[in-house]
Amino acid sequence: MEFLADPQIWIALLTLTVLEVVLGIDNIIFISILAAKLPLGQQQRARIVGLGLAAGMRVVLLLSLSWVIGLTAPLFTIIGNEISGRDLILLLGGLFLIGKATFEIHEKLEGAEGHGSGAAAAGTATFGAIIVQIVLLDIVFSLDSVITAVGMVDEVWVMITAVLIAIAVMMLSAKAISDFVNRHPTVKMLALSFLLLIGMALVAEGWELHIPKGYIYFAMGFSVFVELLNLRMRGRRPERPSPVELRPTYVKAPEASGAVGHPVRRSSSTTPE
Secondary structure (H helix, E strand, O other): OHHHHOHHHHHHHHHHHHHHHHHOHHHHHHHHHHHOOOOHHHHHHHHHHHHHHHHHHHHHHHOOHHHHHHOOOEEEEEOOEEEEHHHHHHHHHHHHHHHHHHHHHHHHHHOOOOOOOHHHHHOOOOHHHHHHHHHHHHHHHHHHHHHHHHHHOOOHHHHHHHHHHHHHHHHHHHHHHHHHHHHOHHHHHHHHHHHHHHHHHHHHHHOOOOOOHHHHHHHHHHHHHHHHHHHHHHHOOOOOOOOOOOOOOOOOOEOOOOOEOOOOOOOOOOOOO
8 A cells, every 4th residue: 555655646647637637528529419319308308328338448549558558550551541440449439420410410410301301310319329428429539538547657557547537527517518419409519519620539549640738728718718708798788689590410309289399490491372
């Protein structure tokens, strides 16, 4: 137990925990946006399950460091770039994130009618499908998190402790973050643009184009600061216009009449058909 008296251990644990929380913000955003596609009664469960799976995958990866380190070995070469297993995961994960964020932006603004009709389009999000999507991105985020931890700390138990503390913090804050994002349409669009930015960074990282994460998080932090100023200024106006309502992606609960209320496509045209 002598290692517990070593201040370097505690400093490393604190630093790594803070870093894991910061790196987990994008994970929370992604999980919150996906969970919002489910009925209200399932959203909190999806967030908890998603973050729990993220914690499990990170612990498994930390206990398999030799395999993780082996992922950096080159597999093949494309246009002079050596692609390793880690690079391949980052490339595919980044492309998936860019595609998913673009689809979400289209769905929130254009509606689901372009991809289906009525309830079929609105009710396609099942709990299992959402969890599968969360798992796919958790793999990418977990790999990046573990590699960062390995580069900072030598003790595996310190890495695991930092990951578990960070996930616990994320679980406690996930609902508040999700509610805030869903309550403000501009924040949701900003969050989706963050996912595009992160996806681009993952693709660049997989292609051996290293972008300092400080630049990315500064851009995200500055955007959030400006948006918070916008929300505060808007809140001080005596007469505030109603915010634009993004299209829901789940089937709403039945109304008193027994009919199911589905998302209604709004039209800017006032001319009767």
